[in-house]
Amino acid sequence: MANRDSETLLSARRDRVMARWDLKDEIVLVRSGSVLPMAGSDMEHSFQPHPDFAYLSGRGIPDAVLAFDALQDQWQLFGPRSTPDDQVWHQPADPIGVPLEELEGWIALRTEQTVLEAWDDPKIQAGIAAERIHKDELELSALRSAAATSKSGFDWVYQNVAAGMTEREIQVGMEAEFFRAGAVRTAYPSIVATGPNGAYLHYFYGQDDSLNPSTRTLQKGELLLIDAGGEFGGYASDVTRTMVVGAEPTDVQSFLWQVVLSAQELAIDRCRPGQEWREIHLDSARTIGSGLLELGLLRGEVDQLVSSGAVALFYPHGLGHLIGLTVHDAGGYPAGREPSSHPQSRYLRTDRPLEAGMITSVEPGIYFIEALLADPAVRERFAEEVVWDAVEPLRGFGGIRIEDDIHITDAGPEVLSEDIGKPIRIG
Numbered sequence: 202m203a204n205r206d207s208e209t210l211l212s213a214r215r216d217r218v219m220a221r222w223d224l225k226d227e228i229v230l231v232r233s234g235s236v237l238p239m240a241g242s243d244m245e246h247s248f249q250p251h252p253d254f255a256y257l258s259g260r261g262i263p264d265a266v267l268a269f270d271a272l273q274d275q276w277q278l279f280g281p282r283s284t285p286d287d288q289v290w291h292q293p294a295d296p297i298g299v300p301l302e303e304l305e306g307w308i309a310l311r312t313e314q315t316v317l318e319a320w321d322d323p324k325i326q327a328g329i330a331a332e333r334i335h336k337d338e339l340e341l342s343a344l345r346s347a348a349a350t351s352k353s354g355f356d357w358v359y360q361n362v363a364a365g366m367t368e369r370e371i372q373v374g375m376e377a378e379f380f381r382a383g384a385v386r387t388a389y390p391s392i393v394a395t396g397p398n399g400a401y402l403h404y405f406y407g408q409d410d411s412l413n414p415s416t417r418t419l420q421k422g423e424l425l426l427i428d429a430g431g432e433f434g435g436y437a438s439d440v441t442r443t444m445v446v447g448a449e450p451t452d453v454q455s456f457l458w459q460v461v462l463s464a465q466e467l468a469i470d471r472c473r474p475g476q477e478w479r480e481i482h483l484d485s486a487r488t489i490g491s492g493l494l495e496l497g498l499l500r501g502e503v504d505q506l507v508s509s510g511a512v513a514l515f516y517p518h519g520l521g522h523l524i525g526l527t528v529h530d531a532g533g534y535p536a537g538r539e540p541s542s543h544p545q546s547r548y549l550r551t552d553r554p555l556e557a558g559m560i561t562s563v564e565p566g567i568y569f570i571e572a573l574l575a576d577p578a579v580r581e582r583f584a585e586e587v588v589w590d591a592v593e594p595l596r597g598f599g600g601i602r603i604e605d606d607i608h609i610t611d612a613g614p615e616v617l618s619e620d621i622g623k624p625i626r627i628g
C-alpha cells in the first residue's frame with residue numbers, strides 16, 4: 202500500500218519523534234495492540250490500532266510492534282505471521298516487518314538497555330503527541346478524503362430525510378453513503394438525534410439498551426441533530442449539522458440556530474496560529490450568552506453569566522478538539538497545562554495556542570438539557586440569572602450544534618468540511 206512518497210513521509214515522522222524523545226541508549230516499544238474478545242462469546246471487537254503505532258508505522262495490523270533502539274539509532278518493525286491453520290479461516294495477514302517471534306531475541310541482544318513501553322511512558326507519549334498535532338501531507342490527504350465521505354452522507358440526508366423517518370433509517374441511509382464514498386468505518390458512533398434527543402450530547406442509537414434500540418420517528422417541525430463522520434485511512438472527520446425537518450423554522454428555532462452559526466463563524470475566523478484556544482472558546486460562550494440574553498432566557502451581564510456557569514447550563518461542552526487518527530486527538534493539553542475548573546471550561550479538550558498544521562473541530566451549541574434544567578439545586582443557584590419561566594416552554598426543544606473541521610494554516614483557516622451545506626430546513 203505505502204508507496205515511496207509515503208515511506209519518505211513516514212520516515213520523516215519517525216525522525217522528528219526520535220529527536221523529541223532525546224534518548225541515550227534506551228529501547229522503545231510502540232505496540233499496535235491486540236483484538237479484544239467480546240464478553241461471553243468467541244467473537245472479537247473490531248480492531249483499531251493504537252494511534253501512535255499507526256502514526257509511526259503507517260500500518261494498522263494487530264499484534265505488531267515498532268521498536269526503536271536509541272543506541273543504534275535504528276527502527277525495526279515486527280509483525281505477526283499467520284499460520285496455515287489461521288489461513289483456513291482468515292485471509293493471510295500482510296507480512297509486515299520481520300516475524301514477531303524475533304522480538305524477544307532482538308531485546309535479549311540488548312541486555313544493558315532499558316526497555317520503555319510507549320503506552321506507559323509519558324515522555325515517549327508526549328514526544329509522539331507533539332508531532333501528531335501537526336499534520337503532514339499524507340495525513341491532510343486522508344483528512345480531506347474523510348471529509349469527502351462525510352459530505353456524501355450529509356448530502357443524502359439533505360435530499361432524502363423527511364418527517365416520519367426513524368432515527369435508525371436516517372443513520373443507515375447516511376452511513377451507507379459514507380461507505381460508498383470510501384469510508385472504512387464511521388469515525389465514531391453516529392449521533393442521529395430527533396427532537397428532544399438532540400439535547401443529549403452523546404446520543405446514539407441503541408446506547409441505552411442494545412436489545413431495544415431506539416425507533417423514534419422524526420416529527421414535522423422538529424430539529425434533527427446529526428453529528429457523524431466517515432473515517433478514511435485511519436483519519437477521522439467530525440461534522441455536525443442541525444436542521445428543522447418538514448416545516449418552516451419557528452422564530453425561536455431560527456434565532457437560536459443563527460446564534461450558534463454566528464458563534465461558529467466568529468470562532469472559525471480566529472483559527473489562526475498563535476491564538477489561544479481557551480480564549481476563542483470563552484468568546485464563543487459570550488456570543489451564545491448574548492443570544493440567550495436577547496431571547497430573554499438569561500438576565501444580567503454576559504461576562505458574569507459566562508463566569509458563573511449560567512451560559513454553561515445551555516452550552517456545557519468545549520468549543521472543539523483536535524482531530525486526526527482519533528476523533529478526539531492527542532496533544533490537546535501541552536505539558537504544564539491542566540484542565541480548568543472554570544464552569545465554562547471544565548470540559549475543554551484543548552487548551553493551547555494554535556499552530557499551523559493542526560486540525561481542530563469548531564462546534565458551539567445550545568441545548569435544553571433536562572438533567573440540568575430539572576435539577577432543583579441548579580434552579581436555586583441560578584434563580585437570578587436564568588429566567589426560568591421563559592426556559593420552561595423550551596424543555597424538550599432538543600439542541601443545536603454546528604461543527605466543522607478546521608486546518609490551521611499561516612494563510613488562515615481552511616475548513617475541510619466546507620463543502621457540506623448548512624441548511625436550516627430540509628424535507
Ligand SMILES: [Mn+2]
Pocket residue numbers: 439522562564604
Ligand atoms: Mn466533535
